[in-house]
Amino acid sequence: MRNALQVEGLNKRYTRAGPWVIQNFSCHVPYGSICGIIGPNGAGKTTLYSLISGFLRPNSGSINILGEGSFDPWKLRGKMGVLPQDAEIDGRHTCFDFLQYMAVLQGMSSQQAKRATNQALGAVNLLERAQDKVFNLSHGMRRRVATASALLGKPQLVLLDEPMAGLDPVQASSLRDVLLQFRGKGTLLVSSHNLSELERICDWLIIIENGQLVQQGTVKDIMKGETQVQWTISDHSVDICALISAKLPNHIFSYDKKQRILKQEAPSHNTLDSSSLVIGKILSDNNIAIQACHRGMTLESSVLEKL
Amino acid sequence: MMYSVRDTIYIAYFHILRSIRTRTMLFLFIVYLLISGGTAWFGRAIIHEFEKQTADTLMVPQTETPGAMMEILRTQDNFHRMISSMVPDIELVEWALTLPVLTIFHYWISLFVLPFIVAIIGAEMIAPSIKDRSLRYELLRTGRLELVMGRFLGQSLLIGAGTLLACIAPLIVGNFFMVQQPLFETVWVLLSFVPKLFIWSLPFLAFGIALSMITQVTNLARILALASVSGSWILYAFLLYHEEQGDYPLLISVVSPFIPQYYGTALWSPSWDWILSGCILITMSIVYCMTGYPLFARRNL
Numbered sequence: 369m370r371n372a373l374q375v376e377g378l379n380k381r382y383t384r385a386g387p388w389v390i391q392n393f394s395c396h397v398p399y400g401s402i403c404g405i406i407g408p409n410g411a412g413k414t415t416l417y418s419l420i421s422g423f424l425r426p427n428s429g430s431i432n433i434l435g436e437g438s439f440d441p442w443k444l445r446g447k448m449g450v451l452p453q454d455a456e457i458d459g460r461h462t463c464f465d466f467l468q469y470m471a472v473l474q475g476m477s478s479q480q481a482k483r484a485t486n487q488a489l490g491a492v493n494l495l496e497r498a499q500d501k502v503f504n505l506s507h508g509m510r511r512r513v514a515t516a517s518a519l520l521g522k523p524q525l526v527l528l529d530e531p532m533a534g535l536d537p538v539q540a541s542s543l544r545d546v547l548l549q550f551r552g553k554g555t556l557l558v559s560s561h562n563l564s565e566l567e568r569i570c571d572w573l574i575i576i577e578n579g580q581l582v583q584q585g586t587v588k589d590i591m592k593g594e595t596q597v598q599w600t601i602s603d604h605s606v607d608i609c610a611l612i613s614a615k616l617p618n619h620i621f622s623y624d625k626k627q628r629i630l631k632q633e634a635p636s637h638n639t640l641d642s643s644s645l646v647i648g649k650i651l652s653d654n655n656i657a658i659q660a661c662h663r664g665m666t667l668e669s670s671v672l673e674k675l
Numbered sequence: 676m677m678y679s680v681r682d683t684i685y686i687a688y689f690h691i692l693r694s695i696r697t698r699t700m701l702f703l704f705i706v707y708l709l710i711s712g713g714t715a716w717f718g719r720a721i722i723h724e725f726e727k728q729t730a731d732t733l734m735v736p737q738t739e740t741p742g743a744m745m746e747i748l749r750t751q752d753n754f755h756r757m758i759s760s761m762v763p764d765i766e767l768v769e770w771a772l773t774l775p776v777l778t779i780f781h782y783w784i785s786l787f788v789l790p791f792i793v794a795i796i797g798a799e800m801i802a803p804s805i806k807d808r809s810l811r812y813e814l815l816r817t818g819r820l821e822l823v824m825g826r827f828l829g830q831s832l833l834i835g836a837g838t839l840l841a842c843i844a845p846l847i848v849g850n851f852f853m854v855q856q857p858l859f860e861t862v863w864v865l866l867s868f869v870p871k872l873f874i875w876s877l878p879f880l881a882f883g884i885a886l887s888m889i890t891q892v893t894n895l896a897r898i899l900a901l902a903s904v905s906g907s908w909i910l911y912a913f914l915l916y917h918e919e920q921g922d923y924p925l926l927i928s929v930v931s932p933f934i935p936q937y938y939g940t941a942l943w944s945p946s947w948d949w950i951l952s953g954c955i956l957i958t959m960s961i962v963y964c965m966t967g968y969p970l971f972a973r974r975n976l
Contacts, residue, residue, distance in 0.1 A: 382975070423811055423976040441817055442678065450815050455808035460697045469689050473682060473816035517812060 371432075372525050372555035373397040373420065378429030380412075380419055380579075389415045390579040393429070397572060402551055404566035404587075405559040406671055407576035413559045414453050416576065417529045420557075421450045434524055446474040449518035453529035459503030463494060463513050466502060470517045488516035491546045493539070508534045515543065524554045532562055544569055567591070567667040575671060590671075591664040595637055597644070599630040600660035601651060608656065615646050628659075682817040686825025687832065694833055703796065703837050710788055711781055711841035715848035718780030722853070725754055742853035745776060763940040770945050775861040777845040777853075782868045785841070786939060787908075789872060790879035793834055794904045797883020798896035800826045801971070805891035811976060819972050827884055827964055834880060835873045842869065871942045874953045877960035878935040879904055885967030888974075911936035935959060 373396060380390040390412045397403045407413050418424040420431055422439030436443040457466060464485055471481035489495045492512040502510060511534050518526050531547075532540045547569055550556050560566055566573070573590050575582040583590060601608070608630060609621040620633040632647070634640045640663075651658060694700035723741035725748050730737040738744060748754040749772050761783045762771045771779055801823065804810040813822055842865040849856035883900040890896050911934055914927050931937045938959075941952035 418976075421811075421815060423814070425973065425975060441815065445678070445816065448815070450811075452808065452811045455811040457812065458693065458809050460693065465692070469685075470812060470816060472685055473813060475678065514812075 370399040370435075371396040372399040372401075372434055373557070374430075374432040375416075375420075376430045376432075378416075378419065378431065379427045380415060380424060381427060388579055390419065390426070393576070393579060393581055395574050395581055395584050397555060397557060397574070399555055400552055401572040402547065402556045402558065402570050403572040403574060404570035405557060405574045405576060406563065406566065406667075407559075407582075411576045412579035413576060414529055415579070417450070417453070417527050417557075417559065420527060421448075421452070423452070446476070446521050447524045449520060449523035449526040451514050451518040451526075451528040451531055453533075455514075457502050457510060457514060457517075459510075460501060462499050462501055463489060463505070463516075464498040466513065467517055467520060471520050474521055476521060484521050488520045491519055492516045493542055508536060508539060511535060512539065512543070519546070519550075522553070525557070526550065526554060527557045529559050530561075531558060532560055532565060540565070563667045563671060573667075587667070588664070591667055595634045595640070596664055597632045597634070597640065598662045599632065599647065599651075599658060600662075601628055601630055602657040602659060603628065604654060604656045606654050606656075608651075608654070611654070612647055612650050615650065616643050619643060679818065679821055682821040683825045683828060686813070686817070686822060687829035690826050690829030691833060694829075700833055700836075703833060704840050706792060707837040707841040708844055710792070711785070712844035712848065714780050714784040715777050715845040716852075717784075718777050718845075719848055719853055721757075721780075722748070722776055725751075728753075738854075740852070740854050742849075742855045745855065763943055767943055767945070774864050775849065775857055777849045777856070778861055778864040778868065781842075781845045781865065782872070785838075785868075785872050786875060786942070789838075789876050790904045790907075790935075791901060793876045793880040794883040794900035795897050796830060796834070797880040797885075798887045798900040799893055800830060800884045801887040802891050802893040802896045805974070805976065806893070808976060814976065820968065823884065823888065823964065823968060823971065827881065830880060830884075831873075831877060834876050835869075838872045838876065839869050842866065871949060871953070874956050875935070875939060875942055878956055878963050881960040881963035882907075884964050888967035888971035907934050907936060910934060933959075 375393060375395050378390050378393040379388060381388045393412075393416070405413050405416070415424065419426050420433065420439065422441070431438045433439060433444060434447055436447075439448075461469070467485040467488055468478075468481045471484045472478065474481075476484060486495065486498075489498050492515055494509065494512055494516065497505065497509065502513060505513065511531070515528065515531050518528060528547075531543060535543060544565065547556060547558065551571075558566065558570065567587065570587055572585070573587055574584045575590070609623050612621055612630075612632075613619070618635045618639070622631045623629070624631070632643070634643060644661075648658065691700070694703070719741055722745075723738070726741050726744045727737045729744055729747055729751060733747075755768065755772070758771050758779065759765065759768050761779060762768055801810070810822060842862075845865060846858070846861060849861055850858060882903045883896070886899045886903065887893075887896045890899075910930070914931055914934075914937075917923050918927050918931075935956060938952040938956050941949050943949075
C-alpha cells in the first residue's frame with residue numbers, strides 16, 4: 369500500500385536544553401485514507417503538523433510527503449493543503465481575495481484561481497460572505513475560510529489541525545460532510561479532541577502522547593472491532609465470567625459489576641459468531657437478560673485505555 | 676525560476692493591494708506630502724527671511740510674498756554659503772544656484788529624512804506576520820525568499836509612488852505662496868530628483884526588512900531600524916571627518932563602500948554620473964535585505 373505520509377525517527381525540541389516535544393516518532397498514513405490524530409493537550413499534535421508543513425525544522429528524522437521527500441513548497445505546489453491551528457488570516461482582505469491569492473500562489477492562473485476559490489467557499493458554506501472582510505467574520509467563519517484555503521484546488525494531502533474547533537453543530541456537521549466527500553480523492557489528516565467525530569469519519573488513526581507514537585492502525589484495529597464484544601446484561605448473582613470461561617477457554621472475559629458490562633476478547637474474529645451462541649445460551653440458562661450488545665469498544669474508551 | 680519570479684511579482688501586487696485596503700499606502704503618501712510640504716514651507720520662510728534682510732540692506736520695501744528677489748539673493752554671500760552647506764561638493768554650488776530654490780530644499784531634506792521613514796516602514800514588513808503566523812498560509816505555497824523579495828518589491832513601488840507624489844508640495848508652495856517661481860523648470864528638476872530619491876531609499880528599506888526578519892517584535896525591529904540608520908549617518912560623519920583629517924586611511928577605504936551615504940554624494944551630480952552609484956545602491960539594497968535572510972530561512976515559524 370502506498371503511503372501519503374511516512375515519518376521516520378522524528379525528533380524535535382524547541383530549545384537546546386528543552387524537553388523533546390516529538391521523540392523518536394515514526395508513523396505512516398496510507399494514501400487515500402482519512403486519518404485522525406489523537407492525543408491529549410501537549411501531546412505534540414500541532415508540532416507534528418508544523419514539522420510536516422515545514423514551519424518547524426526537525427532536530428533529526430525524516431518526513432516523506434507524497435513520495436517527494438520533506439516539505440518543499442515547489443515540489444508540493446498545489447498538492448498539499450494545510451489548516452494551521454493558530455495562524456491568523458490577515459483580516460483586512462475579503463474572503464474571496466485572500467483565497468484567490470492563495471490559489472494563485474498554488475500555481476493556478478487567475479481564472480482557475482477564481483473558480484477554485486468559489487468552489488472552496490461553496491464547500492464551507494461561505495459563498496454569500498465572499499466579499500466580506502475576514503475581520504468582520506466570527507471565529508467559526510474565519511476557521512471555515514482557513515479550512516477553505518486548505519481545500520483549494522485538488523490537493524492530494526490535506527492536514528487539518530482542529531478543523532471543528534469553534535464551529536457550531538450545524539457547521540461541524542456540514543464540514544464533516546465536506547471531509548467525507550474527500551475520501552478516495554486524496555489523503556486527509558485531521559486532529560481533533562472530538563473522538564466521536566473522528567470515529568465517524570476516519571479509517572486510519574494515529575495516537576500520540578508525550579511526543580511519542582502510542583498506536584497507529586485502522587479504526588477497526590484500534591477499537592478492537594474485530595475481536596471484542598461488550599454485553600450489557602441484567603443483574604444476577606452467579607459468577608458469569610467463570611461459567612462462560614469454562615465453555616470458551618480461549619476467550620478472555622471480564623465483568624464490570626457497576627455498569628453490568630461483560631467484556632469478551634476473542635482470540636480471532638472468526639470465533640466471535642460461534643461464541644455468541646454459546647454465551648447467549650449460558651445467559652439464558654441462568655435467567656440473565658441481554659440488554660445490549662456492542663461489537664468493539666468506543667473510540668473514546670479505546671483511547672482512554674491506551675493513554 | 677519562472678514560478679519564483681511570478682510569485683515574487685504576485686506577492687508584490689498583493690502587498691500593494693493590502694496597503695491600499697489597510698490605508699497604509701494613504702498614510703505613507705500623507706507622511707511624504709507632510710514632509711515635503713513642511714520642507715517647502717521651511718524653505719519659503721528662509722527665503723523670505725533672506726529677502727527681508729536684503730531689502731533692509733538695499734533700503735527698499737520688504738516683500739510680502741517671497742520669491743521676487745531671487746536674482747539678487749543668488750549674488751549674495753550668505754545665500755551662497757547656505758547653498759554651499761547643502762551640496763556635498765563645492766563645484767556643484769554654481770549649478771545648485773541655478774535651480775529653483777525650493778527643489779534644493781526638497782532634495783536636501785529628503786536625502787536626510789527618507790532613510791529614517793523607509794527603514795521604519797521596512798521594519799514592519801515581516802515581523803508582524805511572524806508574530807501572528809499569518810505568513811504560514813503563504814509559505815505553504817511559495818518560498819521564503821520569494822515572500823521577502825515580493826514584499827520588498829511591493830514596498831519599493833509604493834515608496835516610488837510616494838516619492839513622486841511628494842513633488843506636489845513644493846510645486847504648490849512655489850506656485851501659490853511664492854512669486855516668480857518657474858513652474859516648468861521646478862517640475863522638471865523635481866522629476867529628475869525622483870529616481871535618485873527612490874534609489875536612495877532602497878538600501879534603508881532593506882535595512883528595515885532585514886531587521887524585520889530577525890525578530891517577531893515589530894517595535895524592536897523599528898527601534899533597531901532607526902538605530903541602524905542613525906548609526907550609518909554617525910559612521911559616515913565619522914569617516915568623513917577623519918578622511919578630511921587624513922586619519923585611518925585603510926579603515927576609511929574598507930568601510931566607506933559599505934555604507935549608502937558614501938554613494939549619496941554622487942546622487943547630486945547634474946549629469947548621468949549618478950547612474951553607477953545608483954546601480955551600486957540597488958545592489959547594496961538587495962545585499963542588505965539578504966543579511967537577515969539566512970536567519971529567516973532557518974527560522975521556526
